[in-house]
């Protein structure tokens with residue numbers, strides 16, 4: 001269900017003058033993708049730019065969205081996790097207190113903290129390829145640059161950018177079966193679970 005976008009497609013080439021390499025897995029969002037995301041989230045996903053990462057089955061896993069929605073609302077989380085089974089697994093991890101542990105490690109481990117700050121800067125630079133929203137100019141997502149507050153948001157970045165960009169999310173994804181290095185489909189597992197609980 002994926003298609004090969006044109007080489008000059010701004011969604012895959014990055015913005016003119018962007019210092020960043022293209023997102024490695026980005027592909028256009030089709031009408032079918034929008035319908036699948038509506039099922040995944042239980043609502044319409046707004047501000048959709050592209051699909052930044054897909055599940056092994058081809059369904060959207062991370063959607064890339066505009067920094068400002070059609071109604072003018074700033075939307076800083078521009079790499080948004082939609083995949084139900086992964087969302088659920090990450091919610092389970094969040095419920096164990098992992099975020100406090102990770103935040104504490106950022107205070108103790110300067111190397112980890114520096115890499116995490118780089119991920120924060122990368123997040124903002126990537127979003128700025130799509131424009132800016134002054135209200136959230138220095139805001140990234142997930143608690144970056146100094147805290148860990150939402151693993152879903154961090155995972156969205158790690159899945160979209162590939163490994164080695166967000167060390168905290170890479171570490172979390174490595175503990176989830178099927179989440180890394182390849183995203184293996186587990187969509188059949190939780191077909192009856194509800195999603196979108198604590199986002």
Ligand SMILES: [Zn+2]
Pocket residue numbers: 055056057058059184185186187188
């Ligand atoms: Zn799948």
